[in-house]
Amino acid sequence: MRASSPRWLAACALAATLQAGAAPVDYGTERGWGQLTLDRAARTFAISTVGANAHTCELQGRLSGAKLNEGTADSCRITLTEGRDGRIAVAAMPATEESCREFCGMRAYFDGDYLPLPAACRPDALRQQHARGLADYRAKRFDAALHAWGAGLTACERLMDHFGVWRWRNDMAIAAHRLGRHADCVQWSRAVLDEAAPSTFAPTDADTAAPLLKAARFNLGQCRAALSPR
Template sequence: MRLILTILLLVALPTVASPTIQPGEYLTEGGWGTLKIKPGKNKQLTFVLDAIGANAHSCNLEGEIINGRATLEAEEEGKACVVGFKPKGDDLEVADRSEGYCRYYCGMRASFEGLYIMPAAGCTLAGVRKARKAFKQAYDKKAYADAEAHLSPLLNNCNKTLNWLEEGWIRNDLALAQYKSRNLLACRETLQALADDAAKTDAELREDYPPTDAESYLPIMRATRTNLKLCKGNQ
């Protein structure tokens, strides 16, 4: 009787479905990787993955996901790049499941492996572009409070998945709107995260960053130095 009861209990236990990969846009923390997943043919999913590493080296992969994996050609004949996609809550863990054969799709200083996060509302690539466009339209009309209202949510809500260079430009744009509104304290606080690097010379920054990264970062730092002076007012 005990054996029969045990079997009945096991049969009665609810089965827990394995988490499934959801279509959508995923971003890495720091915004260095973007993963877009869409429904494909035969109920399969297709993906496009772009990742950026140091000195503008990048990874670019795309294909079809079957049973949580995508199999792509590799440089070595007879081998394949296998990309694994593992759901973790609303996010996806992406990894090379082929002993490094996916390096074929990456530059020397780039990698695509890591946790890809479902971004917060308004924080997709399109959402950020939309907010920045609305900011510029309001700023050009000298509606500085409206301009600030469009941009500040990006730093408050999207900071986790913003690319470091884009964050730098957003901080400078927001600081200018705050300066125009004569909110100098908020202006300085917005730029505080960039202040240490802004205090360095261009030559020092070139020593700290790979060449291509430095060339992209220097215009942000030059803008930050100017805006920090504006935000000090008559102090």
């Protein structure tokens, strides 16, 4: 894979008027493969994505004007178009699409729709939420742990990558098992395995998936056994 080093690009301005003094806004893709940060005051953007086999794209650049389809640097031109629901559609312009590939690994891309991230779904907030659940679990406050993980997953699942979703489901399953909620444990463990079943993983992705699927199978066995009549 070609190494991806951040470079400054020029990009088109958004269709909406840029507001001076506005704080940077974080966006994310459905299934969590991409992140976009827009700083309208500084007129900058940053895009980071992860594709199959941990290949990445990294772009950093400047908003260059008030019209769409403006901006160029290093022979790469992109557009950022704001939709009515606040999402940003990012695309490489056809004439320079090949030049833009130098910012990405072989199996990564940055074109797509980026949705405004709720505060609870930003990466740092999710890490803190998961850590709170883990602290409660280790202190045997299993109800609190299950609540923390369940709240995070309910709010942010569609914006998380599938490995993250599987990790949180596994944690919820084992907390439910500790609470005697074995049917819930079975449900969440089964959901991980069912979602993974049709997937064919690239080598690096397989390494990430393996312990998650092993944990789901273990949890499923434990909770099915607890439900079996004796």
